[in-house]
Amino acid sequence: MTVTYVIDGSRVTGLERFWQVIGEAVNGPGGYFGRNLDALADCLGGGMGTPDDGDFVFEWRDHASSAQALGHEETARCLRESLSRVHPTNRAAVQQRLEEALAGRGPTLFELIVEILTSGTAPGGLRLL
The missing domain is CATH 3.30.370.10 (Barstar-like)
Structure with a gap:
């Protein structure tokens, strides 16, 4: 079942x-x-x-409410928060994802x-x- x-x-x-x-x-x-x-x-x-x-x-x-709550704004907030914790070798990639999210692009x-x-x-x- x-x-x-x-x-x-x-x-x-x-x-x-x-x-x-x-x-x-x-x-x-x-x-x-x-x-x-x-x-x-x-x-x-x-x-x-x-x-x-x-x-x-x-x-x-x-799910539409969740899609809005977990959209680009929240994605950018989480990426910004993670920047200080990521390994230095990943910082540039996370910064790029952050810039994309701030521009309303990329995966949410x-x-x-x-x-x-x-x-x-x-x-x-x-x-x-």
Whole structure:
């Protein structure tokens, strides 16, 4: 039987809130299901609350609200924040991504998250509603 995890997009107001919403969707109040994009991909591999047989799907309701909240502005904010923490060899690439986001170009956080959730590591897939 397929397990459906509902992401309430109306509750997503930024990236930090997204981590809370998806964590609660999978593992209940206070639940964890990643706190960065790499961790999200790792969680999808199993052992973090999803069924061992991989029979699950994410249903992202009101995804349009999330797309706005996780758009270029939030992407730029997160990239700006990460600049001080990235390895010096990655700083130029992050700066370029930041400039793109500030100009309203390049992938948004929403698009990156959707890509991860719909990739081969998410066996059940994703429904955007």
